Amino acid sequence: MHSHQAPTVIKIPTEYFIPIQDNPVQRDTVTRALKANKGKGHLRYPHPSHTMVSIALLIDESTNSETLSEDDVRQMIMDDMYEKMKLDGHTRSYLWDNEMLDKPPMLIVCVYFVDDIEQAKDFYRAYDSNKAVETxxxxxxxxxxxxxxxxxxxxxxxxxxxxxxxxxxxxxxxSMPDDRLFNFHKTDIIACHVLKTIDNSTRLNIKAFTASVTAAMFISVLRDGASALTFWEKFSNAEGEFSNGKMDAIMMATTYLDEIATMGRTDFTGTRPNYILTGHGREVHSVYTPMYLSYYDAWKSEKTFAAKKKGLGYFRNRTTLTTEKFLGNKTYKEYIALMQSL
Incomplete structure (x- = not known):
């Protein structure tokens, strides 16, 4: 372990830094670069502070990092046979590589020695949290x-x-603490696969997704796989159908979302709509997430909805469905345990 070893400081030509691998847990480089390179962004123009960067260098147990000279480290950084990755400078590197920001000829580099990629990730998170507020x-x-x-x-x-x-x-x-979130792909492998499945959809209109709706989508894909996305894609693009005075479940779900947003309440709760739309106020999710799961199940069974004779619109009483009932009367952990046992 090299956790307490001071970094070696060297100078290298900038062209050797740009192709170095990004850290696997780096934030959204392109979005941040475009934002920082316009208006009063801090990367709109060159600055002397841009010449300082940090790198993680992976070395094996046979190499004593404490005996390496600056020249040794410089050669290892410039040699393709040694694995290394950026700890910072990702955004600057993107702008330099795309000729959106004048690059300096040389960089001052702090080289940290690590045993493996996981340690490099930890170094990035510790280094990044000390430099900027991560949202x-x-x-x-x-x-x-x-x-x-x-x-x-x-x-x-x-x-x-x-x-x-x-x-x-x-x-x-x-609430999920940061360490649980960062290790989510290890502790919740099936759930991570659910999120990856959703990431591959190209038809989701994100304007239709509140935190409650999004949670319902996650749970439906967990249970039914990628086929569940058909409902959410049609729902988010308002592709529901109305025929003979009846709405299909997709249109009902869309109407229900609109009613929450415009009226500020439904017939069973007076919770303010901005709590629903921004994901704040956790008590609302136990109400609205099951509602959208009920519309998803109604869509699967081809159920339709008619207007009430009394009352406003197509309001519907609070569903008796819960996320546990949706998952076969099992909690998320129990459902995952069942899936893993099959």
Whole structure:
């Protein structure tokens, strides 16, 4: 372990830094780069502070890092046979490589010695948290990038409430600490596969997804696999059908979402709609997530909905469905244990 060893400081030409592998848990580089390179962004123009970067160098047990000279380390960094990855400078590297920011000829590099990729990830998180405030979206993107093995493609992960939806679906509606989130792909392999399946959908319109709706989608894909996405794709694009005075389940779900947003309540709760739409106020998810799961099941059974003779619109009483009932009277953990035993 090299946790307490001071880094070696060297200078290298910038062109040797740019192709170095990004850290597997790096945040959304492209989005951050485009934002930092416009207006009053801190990477709009070159600055002397841009010349300092950090790298993790993977070395095996046969190499005594404490005996390496600066020249030795420089040669290892510039040699393709040694594995290394960025600890910072990802955004600058992207801008330099795409000629969006003038690159300096040389860089001052702090080289940290690590035993494996997992330690490099830990170094990144510790290093990054000391340099900037990492938002919940940043942390989620980082965790998903590590779990998927590639940067997440869907914009649904940038939606407010995406992390809350994961907590509602897979953590009993309880806040998930950072270490649990970062290790999610190890501790919740099946759930991570669910998120990866959703990431591959190209038809989800994220404007339709609140935290409660998103959680319902996660749970349905957990139970029924990728086929469940057909409902959510049609729902998010308002592709429901109305015939002979009746709505199909997709249109009913869409109407229900609109009623919450515009009226500020349903016929069974007075919770403010902005709590629903942004993912705040956890008590609402135990109400609304099962409602959307009930519409999903209604769609599967081809159920339709007629207007009530009394009352407003197509309001529906609170469903008796719960997430546990949806999963065959099992909690998430019990359901996962069953799946793993099959």
């Amino acid at each position: 919940g979206k940043d942390k989620l993107f980082s965790a998903l990038r590590d779990g998927f093995g590639y940067p997440p493609k869907s914009t649904i992960w940038k939606k407010a409430g995406a992390k809350v939806a994961i907590e509602v679906a897979f953590n009993n509606n309880c």
